[in-house]
Amino acid sequence: MNNLETQLPHSEPCERNKHAIFNVLAPLLAHTEFLLEIGSGTGQHAVWMAKQLPHVKWQPSETEHYLNMLQPRLDAEAPDNVLPPLTIDVANYPWLPSTQENESPDVLLTCNTLHIMSKHHVEALWKHAGLLLQAGALAIVYGPFKYNGDFTTPSNAGFDVWLKQRDAVSGVRDFEWVNQLASDNGFECLTDHDMPANNQFIVWQKLAAN
Ligand SMILES: C[S@@+](CC[C@H](N)C(=O)[O-])C[C@H]1O[C@@H](n2cnc3c(N)ncnc32)[C@H](O)[C@@H]1O
Known part of the structure; x- marks a missing residue:
């Protein structure tokens, strides 16, 4: 690198x-x-x-x-x-120091991380994003995803094998699983863009609490 x-x-x-x-x-x-x-x-x-x-x-x-x-x-x-x-x-909350505790991001962005961190950490990311972000804020994830259990391309399937050989906890995530985590923590999916090199750019928005 x-x-x-x-x-x-x-x-x-x-x-x-x-x-x-x-x-x-x-x-x-x-x-x-x-x-x-x-x-x-x-x-x-x-x-x-x-x-x-x-x-x-x-x-x-x-x-x-x-x-x-x-x-x-x-x-x-x-x-x-x-x-x-x-x-x-992402597993440790609060994310922001006490000097910033009254600030809440308008946008949370994370690129190429969900397939690196463990599933436990993906769950923590959404739990803690749900605590930190306020209604209307966006949570944006860029990276590869599977849909209905299928890789979008053979090269992403190969990438998943490579990731798991490198670290068994890594792996290309299922969109439906991530979207359910987002939903469970108060987010709704707004858009899912197909990106070059078989990646996605997915935008969720925090909903107002009921
Ligand atoms: C492939 S790199 C992506 C870096 C950069 N965002 C990019 O797109 O080039 C994956 C990143 O996820 C971060 N990461 C892995 N586990 C994490 C965790 N539990 N909490 C926060 N970041 C984590 C790593 O430290 C690493 O920087």
Whole structure:
């Protein structure tokens, strides 16, 4: 993951997908003030997108273990509207520090994470997103999904095998399972975009409590 030219941690897939993600994400952020990104990785999405969205206060985050992958790019390249990164493991709540406890993100964004983290962590992500986000806020997930138990392409089936060999808890998730978790925690699915390289960009919205 090292770009020899810059010495910053670098992800080639992240570089390849950032334009396509931005094209569907940016129109949704026209009135967004505060975006929380879960699993920011190398920070390439945060830095590149936030530069083009100066009205968005972009809060990147990573697990403690991978914070050192995120921090160098933020130190080197982040515009003023990117906040210092938070250490967030979705399993541990609250996600925001006490200094931000009165803030609630308008948008939660997470790219390429649900197939990496365990199912237990996916459940925790939705439980805690449901606690943090207020009515009207969006939760956006980018990554590969299965539908009705089927992979969208043979290459995604191969990717799932590769993921599980690397870490048995990983795997391409079923849309229906994720959508049920979202629904159980107060979200409704608004849109599901087919994206390049067999990925999806799925938008849920937090509903008003009954
Ligand atoms: C494939 S990387 C994606 C990074 C970046 N979002 C991107 O699209 O390039 C998966 C990310 O999920 C994060 N992740 C895995 N388990 C997590 C957890 N329990 N809580 C928060 N993030 C987690 C990892 O730390 C890693 O940065």
